[in-house]
Amino acid sequence: MKLSRLVGFAGLFLLVPTLVACGDDSGEDATSETTAVEATTTTEASAFPVTVGDLTLDSEPQRIVSMSATATEMLFAIGAGDKVIAVDNFSNYPAETASLEKVDAYQPNVEAISALEPDLVIISYDPGNLVEQLNALSIPVFAA
Template sequence: MRFSDALGRQFELPAPPRRIISLVPSMTEWLFSVGAGERVVAVTDYCVEPAAAIAHLPRVRGTKNPDRAAIISLQPDLVIAEQEENRERDVRALSEAGINVYVTAIRSVADAVKQLAALAAVLDVTPAAAPMLAAMEAAIAVPPPPTRRVLALIWRDPWMAVGQATYAGDVLRLSGGINVAAELPGRYPRATLAEFLAFDPEVILLPSEPYPFSERDLPAFAEVTGRCRLAFCDGMALTWPGPRTVTALTTFRHLLEDAL
């Protein structure tokens, strides 16, 4: 079987992979959701779901510093990586060591549907993946009109936000949001908080990850209290494509509809 990943990198497999290592937390969750979990032989330190199912699995360090030697020693048939999450040098090194590395590059919900369908074919789990993918397609078929100016912050010190050409930014768009940080260059632009607030957002989302925003961060927004809504939200819902997508779209649509 010959396949191409999202970057157009081609590789061959004699049969559907039976030993899989996931270097992407969201992909780890997706693998278990489509019935391929029993084939996963290792995950990263940041893979947290499904918690009970992966508790016993070996860890191969983080997404940005995977233990290549450990990965190679586990003799996987396939390693799953993401262009945004993982470093090109690690993908290249594993490939040069004879490991098949399948790289996704999900920048929108439509990308997620297309690329997860392609990966499902590689894994021979298309029937199991089909209902989820159909639900995702239905959820994005008729997006609501843009109604709320939204700023979704993902870090502080320095302040960073969800920008253009990102899965999270597309979730906001499909939820009726106008992503104000998309006016800045870069996929995750950095700016001072004052510069972000100058775009006059109506809603500021404070996700639980990658930076764990909490009430201790609220004093920083004192100047906009009363003229925009501050909303803590689930960071995984905002950034993890797969089993969470449909519920995330419903959740954020309701949040924006009720914002003011």
């Protein structure tokens, strides 16, 4: 069951970069470039809201806290690494994670996570009812 949810999450983040990649980059003239950008923006916006299990995202997450090393690697692999603002202590790949804020996935500090102002938190398990606590603060959580 967890694998299917993780695959659903990966699919969610694969969809947006795929749609962006469909834009016209032939560079024929300024008018066609503007049209391609407008079309891409419209396509991206129409990809949301997205529902995965009990979680509904109204817009593409811009500030992600990943509390799972596997999820962190997947986010960077699908091109969403620039949206990751904090990772757990075991997320050490790719190298870009070294400069990110660290959070403890085993004894999470809800206040510290909330202070990062994430619009999505990804966890691999729920220690101490973390999902409930973050949801009470209106922070969406995806449990992979």
